[in-house]
Amino acid sequence: MREHAKVAKVDADGLLLDGGDRIAADAVAWTAGFTVPDLAREAGLAVDQRGRMLVDGTLRSQSHPDVYGIGDAAAAHTQDGQVLRMGCGPGGLAAACAFHAITARLSGRTPKPLRVKGDALCISLGRHDGILQPTDLDGRPRGTVRTGRPVALLKNAVLRAAGWYNLRYPAIVVAGARQG
Template sequence: MTTTPHIAVLGAGYTGVATAKLLAKRTGATVTVINNRDRFVERMRNHQLASGQQVRHMPLRDLFKGTGIRLIIDQVMRIDADERQVALASGAEPVRYDLLVYALGSHADLDAVSGAAEHAHAVAVAEQAERLRDQMRTASTVAVVGAGPTGLETVTALAETYPDRSVRLVTSGGLGDTLSERGREHLHRALDRLGIQVLEHAKVTKIDTDGLLLEDGKHVTADAVAWTAGFTVPKLAHEAGLAVDDRGRMLVDGTLRSLSHPDVYGIGDAAAAHTQDGHVLRMGCGPGGLAAACAFHAITNRLAGRIPKPLRVTTDALCISLGERDGILQPTDLDGSPRGKVHTGRPVAMIKKAVLRATGWYNLRYPTLAVVAARQG
């Protein structure tokens, strides 16, 4: 590696921005960030965007101002892991690197069901959340597919914003399967209060212009469809010959370094980070932040000739907003099993708002806070 290494960071989501700024500040490395849009997207607020709320506009150049980071707005087309370079869609000169941080995140799997790509809106993508917002101005019925955290936050935001519309939640499993009994009871009451019709154990097989077709042959009418039922990751790591799991997530060790290419680190949803006891961190901003902090420590330690410590995470938690004044905070084990006391109601809504402010404002500008939050063994 060169005396002054060049670190390329692919992706400028929560983990990519924080890691790039930390590396630029704490190392002597030259840092380049490549992202396909010129603004930061607060993905955790996309359900608010879809329901018509105002979301902050944050240009990446403002976030990186004064850091010395080189920002390239372009689409990554290919990673040449042997030559250590990244090809861009614009045809510009490939970006060479000494170390690569792969932080491309995840996106909605709209290929999972026939018609989803043509007729559904993926709330995970800001532009599609905006299109759902526009469609909601005239839609009389809306169906949200998927009852994970994103689906629950989306359906409750829409129902609260549009109390005069028919709002339906369709899930292939049971409602609140990952919650404790008390958590499930609160969730059912919250959806009932908002007038949301819930269809449990209903597998969607097709989406068309006027709604959903279920596996049992039932048709669910909907003028607008929000898709939150599944997520996938970019294929770039697999295509580059990097070790990946059966979902395409980069396989990394306890320091977030690729199992097959030691000059590559994977953080966030696009990497399968394992804890010391073998659990894989779930996709999500919280686990992604811990992984990013661990990767930062690992890179800086190795550059300084020190042996880095592996990621250590022992517990997790789901913090789900259910509209502006309600929510559920469910502590869990790393396998997703509920544990401890579940918290509900307005206090959780306030906690979630504080989390959104921290991740969407303070941590982006002062990412050292994320490092403090990381637990190292």
């Protein structure tokens, strides 16, 4: 893996880096980073250097306490201050936390902050293969990589739950995301 390398060309044999190094490969996965819409900044909300809304531990805007931010547009963080990576996993946890914070405040209770202890990247490579990489909260790889059909089945189950099941049975999903 080479981070921050500029690619000059991709061809049938691999890729050529801007500095002249050649990397042979049977397949190349070209990925792109995340960008944040300018909506929060343009609305006058406090944002970080990437344009993500600055939020407290319950996902409430630090500059406008009646506004909540979730997903990739908010700089959600753990109780020890670690900002979560952008992605569907952390975004889903942040959404559940914001939901509970809003309902707690509306009922006069003190909401609990977001608690995340670990993360993982799970990538499907078709129906029969996948990669599961445990990571630190900022996305740095750690632990043992898992591959194969079990990972593909796990990713498929996650996608089904996040799509079909969550929309069909939102009360169960909310109960499952309850803050402890």
